[in-house]
Amino acid sequence: MTVLTRLHSTPAQPQAINPAGNIRCIYDALLKDENPQALAQSFLHEQLQNAGQLPDTLPQDPTTWHAWVAEHCTDVAQQYAEYLQQRKAGGARQFFTCKAQALYFLQAVAPTKLVDGAWLYGLLAQWQDPRFAGLLTTYLEELGDGNPAQNHVVIYRKLLAEHDLQDSAAIADEHYLQGALQLALGIAGVDCLPEVIGYNLGYEQLPLHLLITSYELSELGIDPYYFTLHVTIDNASTGHAQKAVQAVLDLLPLEADRADFLRRVSLGYRLNDLGQGSRAIIENFDLERELLAMLERKRPFGQHMHSDYCRFEGQTVNQWLSTPEQLPGFMQALQDKGWIKRNEDPQNSRFWQLIAGDGAAMFGVFNAYEKQLVHDWIAGDWKSSEKPKVARRRPQTAASIAVPEQDPDVQQLNAALQGQDGLTQIATLIPWLAPDRHAHPAGLLATRRFIELKSRQP
Template identity: 40%
Template sequence: MPVAVKNKLLEWVDKNHQNYFDLVTFFLNGEVSIQEKERKASYFLKKEIQSLTYNSIDFPPDISKIQDWILENNKFQCAEYQAYLEKRNRGAGREYFKNVGQAFEFLIKVAPVKRVDGSWLFSIVHYWNDSVFRDLIQIYLEELGLGLATSNHVCLFDDLILNLGLEHFVLDLEDEYYHQPAIQLALAYAPPEFIPEIIGFNLAYEQLPLHLLITNYELQELGIDSKYFNLHITIDNIDNGHAHLSIKAFEKIYSKFNDKKSFIEKIKIGFTLNDKGLSSRQIIKNLNLDALVIKILKRKALIGNVIHNDKCKFNNKTINSWLASPDSVEEFVEVLIDKKWIKLGCDPEESRFWKLINQEEGKMFGVFTATEKQIIYDWIAGESAQDADLNARRIQLDHKDKNNYMFSFLSDGELEDIQHQIYETGNLAMKINKLLPYLAPHAHHRETGLWCTQRFVDFLFPFLSHQKFTS
């Protein structure tokens, strides 16, 4: 990227720092230097912190009690989950996702934050030669799957989205879904003065939330691969997982700081940054298949507004006229409901619209993808659908195994080049410094990044390297 273009991008992002999507794009741009990202990260984080209210945060005043405090919270979440399971065993329905379509909507809306999973710890990796940071670096490497695509958190979520056919929905999300990802990426490139905030953020993020346990359970129940969510339950555990490592890191680094009071205040700030943006709980609470279906139909209207004949009219308007403007699509759907072409709350087979898009002889057969049809089906069926019919009413999706083709034959030589540099370099520090850029949030889940992560693990965490091949 030319220098003039980079400078213009920096200036533009600074002036529009409330556009979170642009911030995420900026931080994930491999052409922008770490120095430029660090400058932007510092500016953005200071803006975010100014609007925080963290004095009332539920944080133990006695730091020696931090582990007990987290353990108690963990026990409380587990007890709540057991209460949930007991309700389900007594016949209660799912609390989060009434159908597959709602689960799809949830996965679409959490995609921006899941695709930067663990990124807030990237800046800590640069302190690899200081043992006090080893616990945090280990957490980051495990978020990266120790360099294995089958365990790398971003690879896992991307694979899930790809297999479910949801990737193009993510491109149509509102800016608010990029707020928390922007914060995590800013922490990824934050200068050393933000180390306490990063530790505080990590301390909060690695706790076991009730919503994760229920999400994992209900996705499995709906037949959706929940490996990504289950992995966070197992490796984040308080006994020997990331929650445990987070506490160890906190205690070690706290002991090194002279200004203990300032350190704790900054820890609280980092802890509170977790609450910025839309949380999974808020997304689940506000699931709205109506809006998602309208989005799907508006997208189809862009290509379907000139291909229908003029014989069929609704309220004296042809279908082409109704579809001429995306803004009229919602009203058109209301008309279809009013005319009984769509019978909400009934078996979709009773709706003429569903037959048109689902039956092979239907005039709109093939217009909607299997994923779009699943969402429309569940929208029409609503509460009428019973779990006993779940298999019958699930649309069959074509499974795409990303791991079968993630290594491109059209290589630009990047991997071969870094391999040559590592093998030709005898100095460990030089090897590490060559690997580090490929562990960045935009790169670690790609072919070269995965290889570099494996070498980083081999050099600095040999016990994890062994674990990599036995897990």
């Protein structure tokens, strides 16, 4: 079957495979397994059925989509201007009541951000077809064109590391849904082209929450660069939003069933609305619930590590930590004994002094995010008189890109490319641009080489 035939045909019925297990298992399999095609097909079939139950809000006439995208961008800009006016008038943050909530959000959306652009990976093989140029440009820009300072996954990994947010055990299973969808679409490639370009059309529209998130992260001392980068790169004039519309128009069939093609585009567009969105994740945050969940994750490691000399309401710390049901009572006992003083400066609480600072008796027991949960829970409605330091984007060095020549994957890739002509090299490089590889040294090198070789081809 030719590529053009596959572009305009209905996806094959999925094999009889049940994606058993939770969504994270599906996400991990799609990201790491060598042959995930059957799973991707089955998972997409199920999710497209779910998307079909959602309202169809995409305008029917694709010739109006450029204007529709521009109007959406204007509306978002107006809403953001109103937000800024409200904030400058002394209004409170709308998204993040405390830093812990912002860090919770960054961790919850990590499964999606760490596969940024994955839905387009399967289209790389069409690099010689000019109709795919905009889509491939979008994917390569998600990869930073091979520059680690601009690679979206590299940037997000650094953000997570800076705030000790790498513990994926704290991420709810449902938060893996959008990432799994992106991976499945990337695996499907041209076999699900209408769904891929429909999803791309929805994902690349500038959302209001992106602007507000960037503003409030900066206020809380968190580098917003990952988010501000998407504000500029997704613009409706020359950015990914404009390219997303043009891609649909360029790939619409000339004589085949356009109505069915657009129906599938609409289904792909609606895939964006499955699962919890950014706003829902933010609004679902409950500080005390997250604090107790964090303590429960640590409880098995600490239930036998404390001395018996200190008792609260007749029980030792080890006894309090023996079962998860006792954690709320233990935190209340600490308050009753004065070890925790809620709605005050956390420095006034003995418990905080035990876990924070270089000389703290429990130094290293809690990571930065876990300490932030404790800090903000104790502080409550107490407000520090110190003005928070607004985060600024750290300078990025993009002029020269060092290649770690001793990296074994880089060495193997360079060896594989030796003696190959341009077309064969491109075929060798494409697997290194996959979602699980492109942020590694060999993947970054492969991205740069792919762009260079592609530009040389007639």
